[in-house]
C-alpha cells in the first residue's frame with residue numbers, strides 16, 4: 001500500500017495541477033462541472049467533495065485521464081513471456097527475455113492517440129452522448145494491463161478525483177516557473193524540481 005500508493009497518486013496530482021494551471025479553459029470547465037453537478041449555496045463557498053459526489057464528474061475524469069496519459073506516474077514497465085512467443089512486429093521473444101516498454105512514449109504516439117496526441121484535451125475521454133469514453137487498458141497503460149494490472153486503480157482514482165475537486169474548486173494555483181517543469185528520469189515520473197506554486201483562496 002505504502003510503496004504502490006504514495007508516490008503514484010501524488011505524482012499524478014502534481015502533473016494534473018501543472019497542466020490545469022496551463023489551461024485556464026480546462027480549469028473553468030472543471031469548476032463549471034462541479035457547480036452544475038454539485039450545487040453549493042453562496043454562503044458556503046469553500047468545500048470538500050465526497051466519493052459519491054465526485055463519482056459522476058465526466059469532465060474531471062477526462063482531465064485526470066489526460067494527465068495520466070501524458071505523464072504516467074509509472075512511465076515504463078516490463079513483461080516477459082511464460083513460453084516462446086512472437087511480437088506483432090514479428091520479433092520472437094524467448095521466456096528469459098524481458099520486454100521493456102515506455103508507457104510515457106505510448107501516451108504520445110500519433111498512431112495510438114491521433115494527430116493531437118500532444119494536446120491536453122479532456123474531451124478525448126468523453127463520447128458524443130456526454131459520457132465517459134472508455135479505452136482498452138492495453139492502449140491506456142498508465143495502470144498496466146492484464147492479470148497483474150494495478151490493484152489500486154479504482155481506489156486511487158476516486159481519491160485523486162476528490163482531492164483534485166477540492167484543490168481546483170477552493171484555490172487558485174499559480175505555478176512559479178523559475179525552474180523548468182520537467183520529468184525526472186526515475187521509476188516514478190516525479191517533476192525533477194518539484195512544483196513551486198503560489199496559492200490563493202478562490203472565493204473571497
Ligand code: HEM
Nearest residue numbers: 004005008009012074142143144145148149150151152156
Ligand atoms: C495514480 C495512482 C497509481 C498508478 C498510476 C498506478 C500504476 C500501477 C502500475 C503501472 C502497476 C503495474 C501494472 C502492470 O505491471 O501491469 C501497478 C501495480 C500495482 N499497484 Fe498501482 N498505481 C497507482 C495507485 C495504486 C494504489 C493507491 C494502490 C494500493 C492501494 C496500488 C497498488 C498496486 C499493487 C498492489 C500493484 C501490483 C499488482 C500485481 O503485481 O499483481 N496502486 N500500479
